[in-house]
Amino acid sequence: MTTYISEALRRQVIERAKERCEYCRVHEDDRLFAHEIDHIYAENHGGETQVDNLCLACSECNRFKSSDICSLDPLTNEIVALYHPRADQWKDHFRVLEGIIEPLTPNGRVTVRLLYLNKPETIDRRRLLIESGRYPMD
Template sequence: MIEQAIRNSVRRAYQYRCGYCGVHEDEAGTLLKIDHFRPRSAGGDSELENLVYCCPTCNRRKGDFWPVAEQVTTQRLWHPHRDHLDEHFFEHLDGRLIALTETSAFYIERLQLNRPPLITLRRTRREVALMRNGLKLAQEEQTRLRQRVETLSQALDEVLEQLAHLSISSLQPGETSGKT
């Protein structure tokens, strides 16, 4: 059993997300599990470097997998913190993960990282990010337009003041501006 303090450290280290598929515990609706990257059955320990915060599905799919000697080059799992995952696969616009190497293809397949709910989640996250970016740009434009309106309003006040001054100074003594 893993102590609560260690569990909390792992949760924070993984920003409350599955280290394998990226699902947040809020999206999962529950606390995630602590996985031994190198399983205890293969000599793994409970040191922080060997612990991965992961969702129940990834935990079940990974199981106690650990490559045998002849599989080490192609059939292995990337460590979420030690390996640079963006060098091994990328996210397609449709939400699927695309493998860049044979090992990455194994990783995606083993953990079923292209399961429909994850594809939908990635697509939704992308759409939300685009909407947030659009909102940010709209707010920046709104601020710019407000500043422009303020500048134009000040310029209009100055012009009106000058017109009033010209109108008063152009009247001859004894004249009025009204028609009779």
């Protein structure tokens, strides 16, 4: 389902995210395809098209996340909510070590796995961005 998102709302989400994917943190200028507006809680789960339920996601993260809101923790096999860009702080759930996004929490773990944040080619790309100062390490 695709709901119309006004240009003003779209702009607000993009500016709040500083043009970075709110899951993998890559800047829109460093991806081939434009970033997309993601419903954090998808519309088919009742998520609304309002600023607190929207985030900026690269096309890859958005494709893998799809309408999911939780996943099975690979360590405990329990259902765990995905990282929530509005309710959670990125640094509480992830850290970057040598180009790899390491999860720090169960929420981080399910998000890293479901969104395939550490594919080999993604890690290579991330390392190049880090070396050139184009990836946020703070």
